[in-house]
Amino acid sequence: MQATSMLDRIRSNSTFETHATGRILGVFVVLVTLASLISGGVFLQPNNLLNLGYQNIILLVVSLGQLLVILTGGIDLSVGAIHALCSVLIVLTQDYGLAGSLAVAAIASGLLGWINGLIVTYVRLPSFVVTLGIAQIAGSLATVISRGGTVYTGWGGAAIHPVLKAFYKQGLLGIPYPILFGLLVAGLFTLFFRTSFGHFMFAIGGNRRAAFLSGIPVRRIEMIAYILSAMIAGLSGALFVARVDLGDPQAGRWLALDSIAAVSIGGASLAGGTGTVLGTVLGVAILSVLNNIMNLVGVPPTLQPAVKGLVILLAVFLNSTRQRSS
Amino acid sequence: MTRADARTRSANWISRYNAPVALGILLVFGALVFDKFLTPLNLNAIAAQYAIIGFLALGQLLVILTEGIDLSQGSIVAFTSIVIATLMLDYPPGLAVAGGMIAATALGVVNGLLVSRTRIPAFIVTLGMLGIARGLALLISDANPISIEVDGFAVIGRGKVLGVPGSFLLFLAACLLIDWFLRTRRLGRHIYATGGSAENARLSGVNVRQVKLWVYTLSAFLTSIGAILWTSRLRSGSPIGASGYEFESIAAVIVGGGSLFGGAGTVLGTAAGVLIFGVINSCLNLAGISPYWQGTLKGILVLLAVALSQLRRSSGSNR
Numbered sequence: 001m002q003a004t005s006m007l008d009r010i011r012s013n014s015t016f017e018t019h020a021t022g023r024i025l026g027v028f029v030v031l032v033t034l035a036s037l038i039s040g041g042v043f044l045q046p047n048n049l050l051n052l053g054y055q056n057i058i059l060l061v062v063s064l065g066q067l068l069v070i071l072t073g074g075i076d077l078s079v080g081a082i083h084a085l086c087s088v089l090i091v092l093t094q095d096y097g098l099a100g101s102l103a104v105a106a107i108a109s110g111l112l113g114w115i116n117g118l119i120v121t122y123v124r125l126p127s128f129v130v131t132l133g134i135a136q137i138a139g140s141l142a143t144v145i146s147r148g149g150t151v152y153t154g155w156g157g158a159a160i161h162p163v164l165k166a167f168y169k170q171g172l173l174g175i176p177y178p179i180l181f182g183l184l185v186a187g188l189f190t191l192f193f194r195t196s197f198g199h200f201m202f203a204i205g206g207n208r209r210a211a212f213l214s215g216i217p218v219r220r221i222e223m224i225a226y227i228l229s230a231m232i233a234g235l236s237g238a239l240f241v242a243r244v245d246l247g248d249p250q251a252g253r254w255l256a257l258d259s260i261a262a263v264s265i266g267g268a269s270l271a272g273g274t275g276t277v278l279g280t281v282l283g284v285a286i287l288s289v290l291n292n293i294m295n296l297v298g299v300p301p302t303l304q305p306a307v308k309g310l311v312i313l314l315a316v317f318l319n320s321t322r323q324r325s326s
Numbered sequence: 327m328t329r330a331d332a333r334t335r336s337a338n339w340i341s342r343y344n345a346p347v348a349l350g351i352l353l354v355f356g357a358l359v360f361d362k363f364l365t366p367l368n369l370n371a372i373a374a375q376y377a378i379i380g381f382l383a384l385g386q387l388l389v390i391l392t393e394g395i396d397l398s399q400g401s402i403v404a405f406t407s408i409v410i411a412t413l414m415l416d417y418p419p420g421l422a423v424a425g426g427m428i429a430a431t432a433l434g435v436v437n438g439l440l441v442s443r444t445r446i447p448a449f450i451v452t453l454g455m456l457g458i459a460r461g462l463a464l465l466i467s468d469a470n471p472i473s474i475e476v477d478g479f480a481v482i483g484r485g486k487v488l489g490v491p492g493s494f495l496l497f498l499a500a501c502l503l504i505d506w507f508l509r510t511r512r513l514g515r516h517i518y519a520t521g522g523s524a525e526n527a528r529l530s531g532v533n534v535r536q537v538k539l540w541v542y543t544l545s546a547f548l549t550s551i552g553a554i555l556w557t558s559r560l561r562s563g564s565p566i567g568a569s570g571y572e573f574e575s576i577a578a579v580i581v582g583g584g585s586l587f588g589g590a591g592t593v594l595g596t597a598a599g600v601l602i603f604g605v606i607n608s609c610l611n612l613a614g615i616s617p618y619w620q621g622t623l624k625g626i627l628v629l630l631a632v633a634l635s636q637l638r639r640s641s642g643s644n645r
Contacts, residue, residue, distance in 0.1 A: 075449070123633045126586055128395070128449045129576070133629040136573055140621025148618060257457055260450075270447060302469050306461020313446065313454040320445040 020267035020274075024282045031289045038296050048292075050176065054168060054243070056288045057178045058083075058236045059258050060281065061185050063266075065232035066259040067280050068225040073205045073272025074120060074127035076226065079233035080255035081138035082109050084248065086237030088146045091247030094154035098161040101154075102238060109234020110227055112138055117226030121219045135256070142249035151247040160245060167242040178239070189277045201225065205272025254305060261308055262287055264315035287311070345582045345598035352605045360612040366489065368608060373494035374483070374559070376604035380497040380597065381552030382575035383582075384504050385545030387596045390579050391508075391521045392538055393588025394441060394448040396545045398433070398455035400571035404564060405459040406430040406553035411472035411563025419476050426557075427550040433459055434546020438539035452542075456572075463565040473562040483558030493555045497597075500548070505593040513540060521588025570621075577628040578603060585635055 035043040042048060062079050069076040086105040093101040112134050119130045153159055167177050192198050200221050203211040212218045233255070240251050266283030268275025287308075294307065356363040382399045389396045406426045413422035433455060440451040474480075485492040508514035519527040520537045528534045557563055582599030584591030603624065610620055 077453075119629065119633060123636050125632055125636050126449075128397075129586055129632055130629065132397075132573060132576075133625045133632070135625075136570070136628070137622050137625035139570075140618060140625065143618040144616060144622070254457075257453065260453070270450060300465060300468070302464035303461050305457040305464065306459075309454040309457025309459075309461065312450065312457070313440065316446050316450050316454075317444055 021276060021279050021282070024265065024267055024279055024286070028282050028286050028289070031286060031293065035289055035293050035296065038293060043292065043296070050179075052288050052292060053179050053182070054176070056284055057182045058239050058243075058252075059255070059262060059287070060182050060284045061236050061239075062233050062252075062255055063259040063262040063280050063284050064185060064189050064277065065229035067189075067263050067266075067268060067275050067277070068201065069127070069229045070260075070263050070268050070270060071201045071205045071272055071275050072222050072225045073208065073270075074222070074225070075260065075270065076116065076131050076229045076233075077128055077256045078112065078116060078131040078135040078138060079229060079259055080252035080257075081135040081142065082112055082230050082233040083237050083240065083252035083255055084250065085109075085112075085138045085142040085145075086234035087240045087251045088142050088151055088237075088247040088249055090238050090241050091151045091153070091160060092145060092155050094158040094160055095156035096154075098163055101161075102235065105234045105237055106231055109230045109237075112234075113227035113230025114223070116230060117223035120226065121222045139249070146247065146249045148249065150249075152245070160241060164238065164242040165245065167239075181239075186277055186281055193277060197221065197224075202273055205269075205274070207273070254308065257305075257308055257312065258287065261312045261315065264312060264319060267319065269319050270316060345595045345602065349598045349602050349605065352602060352609075356605055356609050356612075360609065362612060363608065368612075370486070370489075370491050370494075372601070372604040372608050374491035375607075376600050377491065377493040377497040378552045378555045378559075379571065379574050379578065379603070380600045381500060381548045381555070382571055383578040383596050383600050384500060384593070385548035386572070386575040387579045387582075387584060387591050387593065388504075388517060388541040388548075389448075389545045390576070390584050390586065391517050391588060391591050392541050393521050393524070393586070394538065394541065395452060395576065395586070396437065396542065396549075397449060397452040397572050398437060398459055399545070399549045399575055400568045400573075401456045401459035401463070402430050402433055402546055402549045403553040403556055403568035403571055404566065405433070405463040406550045407557040407560070407563040407567070408463040408467045408472065408565050409563075410554065410557050411474050412466055414474050414476055414479070415472070419479050423554055426553065427547065430550035430553065431543060431547045434543040434549075435539070437546065438542030441542055442535040442538040460565075460569075467563065467565040469565055471562045471564045474557070479558055480561050481558075483555045496551075496555075500551070501593050501597050508593065513537065517541060518589055521590075523589075573628075574603065574624070577624060577631075580628055580635065581631045583635070586632065 032043070062083065066076055066079060086109050089108055090101045090105050093104045096104070116127075116131055116134050119125055120127045171177050172180060193201075200211065200216045203214070203216055204218050204221060208218060233252075237247075237251070241247055262283035263275060263280050264270065264283070265286050266275065266279030266281070268279065290307070290311070291304065294304065295301070299307075362368055382403070386396055386399065406429065409429045410422050410426035413425045417425070437451055437455050440446055441448045481492075483493055487495055508517065516527065516532045516537045517540075519530070519532050520534050524534050527537075553568075556568065560567070578599035579591055579596050580586070580599070581602055582591065582595030582597070584596065606623070606627075607620060610623070611617070
């Protein structure tokens with residue numbers, strides 16, 4: 001009885017999501033056409049597309065981490081601050097080699113994610129307050145260790161590792177590393193959602209109590225969602241360092257807002273239980289094309305936070321009305 | 327039974343007065359440890375600086391009482407300051423200040439309408455507004471601060487009455503007014519009822535939508551008063567400042583005994599919560615601790631306060 005109803009739920013969910021993804025794809029195609037027309041074809045040139053990819057790899061991986069948390073019905077407002085903290089940490093610990101610095105970032109971000117998860121799952125506090133608190137702590141720690149400014153070398157004076165410096169400039173078989181990396185992460189997430197673990201994540205967001213009663217280790221999976229989201233945000237600090245050759249306590253200032261926008265545009269419900277990797281990738285793509293169009297038509301970059309705010313409200317509003325009608 | 331009653335009563339007493347008591351302990355601690363703590367200069371600095379956060383916290387209290395949250399306050403402070411500074415270039419100061427208040431309150435109405443008429447969660451609505459208000463401030467000012475040359479304007483945030491900062495007296499007056507409003511006015515009682523249980527309140531004839539519209543509007547209105555004081559102290563409009571102020575106001579409400587699940591929280595507790603952070607801040611400065619650490623401490627304090635209030639809540643419901 002339980003099994004059939006759950007199967008039905010999953011089946012109806014997947015058709016619902018196919019429709020949603022189709023609609024998002026439609027929006028994306030319209031925007032791309034618009035951008036190509038406005039720019040007179042410049043938009044579609046490989047150089048421009050490559051640039052767009054470079055600019056948005058960080059947002060892509062962080063959004064996929066955010067998706068995990070949103071699937072369980074939570075939200076992670078700490079990704080930006082953790083990203084900034086780790087960008088600073090990675091530069092300052094260059095003395096321990098590349099692997100050492102990445103390990104430090106992984107441990108620091110994993111620890112913060114663990115605290116997020118612990119308070120959300122065991123104390124049952126609203127995730128937005130917990131992650132806002134952790135964001136405050138991580139952001140403040142980033143300014144403490146960087147003494148408020150940008151950092152260029154390790155504590156012992158070591159320069160940024162050449163592999164990091166080369167990451168955005170080289171590639172494999174003609175495909176730049178950042179693009180390969182983005183594809184790899186998206187692929188891993190797709191595989192992850194096909195494991196039982198991934199299915200459990202959807203089940204928790206759909207109905208936490210039912211998931212618990214079906215024997216799903218709800219708390220452990222929620223914890224893992226927060227830890228992964230934080231670690232992805234933290235390790236993507238390495239991408240930031242690779243891109244701009246420095247660590248910055250102000251890095252990722254809009255990352256939380258942007259990643260939530262991307263995930264919501266991608267059709268995920270903030271109530272949890274719905275959302276796809278493809279949708280999130282399209283969400284990031286739509287945001288980046290939108291930015292590109294705004295630049296093309298001369299919208300001042302200062303207005304961009306406002307547009308992002310509007311986009312989030314619109315996407316969440318449309319998702320909520322669609323769910324009501326279905 | 328009676329013992330349980332007594333326990334609840336003492337628990338209530340503790341939750342009502344623990345913030346003022348903690349403030350008292352902190353004041354004694356500060357006075358004993360730091361020579362410079364009890365000087366008028368130091369106390370006035372705390373009072374003037376935290377009167378600004380105080381106005382935001384009063385607005386946040388109203389919102390949190392209805393089980394909502396307002397994450398847009400910091401951005402609205404920057405937005406208001408930019409509107410005031412821009413209008414001040416061409417219009418008389420009074421008109422510019424009024425214009426800033428009206429513009430900020432309009433954003434609060436948008437927050438309120440979206441929270442009360444749609445199913446978008448409050449934290450997303452106000453997170454969207456955080457982006458929108460900040461973007462508008464950056465757009466109007468072209469991302470540059472706008473200085474204010476009108477001399478009289480600085481008096482609002484820096485002036486003193488009988489040796490006490492005028493802004494702090496204004497904050498105390500606002501506390502008394504809102505306390506009276508929450509205790510005796512119909513809307514005030516409805517705010518508590520909505521937060522206790524929106525469904526029960528609705529069934530008892532409370533217009534929950536209207537209550538929610540009001541609290542977000544009032545939050546933006548009170549935030550705009552804080553913004554006037556802030557702008558006056560800076561003597562300029564700043565499009566990038568005041569970010570994270572919403573966290574300070576949330577922190578003050580929670581430390582002051584407010585519950586994120588609505589229905590609990592008082593003006594007295596909130597005011598004490600604001601001043602607790604003011605005193606801690608001042609002690610850290612006097613001890614020569616880097617201001618960068620203060621965010622860490624504030625974050626930890628808030629998470630602890632929220633966690634404790636939640637643990638108390640769940641142990642209470644088990645009984």
